[in-house]
Amino acid sequence: MTAVALVLLAADFVTKQIALTHFSGSDPTEALGGLLRFTLVFNSGGAFSIGEGEAWFFTTVKIVVVVAMLVVSPRIRTPVWAVSFGLVIAGAAGNLVDRLFRAPSPLQGRVVDWIQLPHWPVFNLADCGVVCGSALVMWASMRGIRLNGTRESDAPAEAGATERTAEGRDR
Template structure:
């Protein structure tokens, strides 16, 4: 009886996927890490804002501006009913609503993050929004209409050269600037990197079929 020729039978060399190996952990792990970075940055920056405001209100109430760093910075207590850096964009309650919307928006968006840089930037913006929102809610003259504590005046007292600001304003500015920089560099919030050639084509208004590239690290 002839024996079957087993050598001629096709052999499936493809590795079968493990049913227990799914992509979900690979996607959620970076998300947890970046969310952790966001929370840590936000907590630290918020703590700095709260502590500095407590110290300033306890020591500079009714005092003359304190000159430091050779006159580059003056510390003085001002209570600001307006937006960051003294910008008047409407009633105090409107600013409270805007700050609340920013906080909710960042918290909702955080689960999409895969970029550490974006997490740091949004964490700073979140801390700044929370810091000034805390003043709006709990400080005089009324709930949700409180005046924000500002105390940093640069190059002169009383905001002569630049509006008086606080640590929360600084956090918002630095965080927003970092996000703009990352966007210009083609680094998206999900951790992908837009190739330079594609960015150039998009700037010129030309469609491009290239996809995003994952960063190596």
């Protein structure tokens, strides 16, 4: 989990610095025949620019998410949960760093977004981490994989469940 988080956090930081140096909001750089654009945007809201101007809210949510996941993380005993937590923590922390240290002020900073696909809002690697990590969480949850690596189907049956089933059949 720590390795995934550190790699993504470093990649997010480095790519944002490159974006700040080489890209602009008024003159996007195209790649892959226009499928991908590099457009510099400073986002004061959340995903899809929802809640613009409410940076304090997103800062608070990111702090709560990171702290909660770090508190729960010692219970992780399986790679899928370690990777998913690493991605979400790094993604939240990457954008949290922007909120804390970028203009206009601490806790109100704007997130540096720079990747754009057709018909999609501009985003960054931290956003990718949150989305991919959340998708892994949903996948693991739907598969019944617990943090400790066991599956819900492996759990012992609830006491009395067999008896209730047999009673129901006899009625």
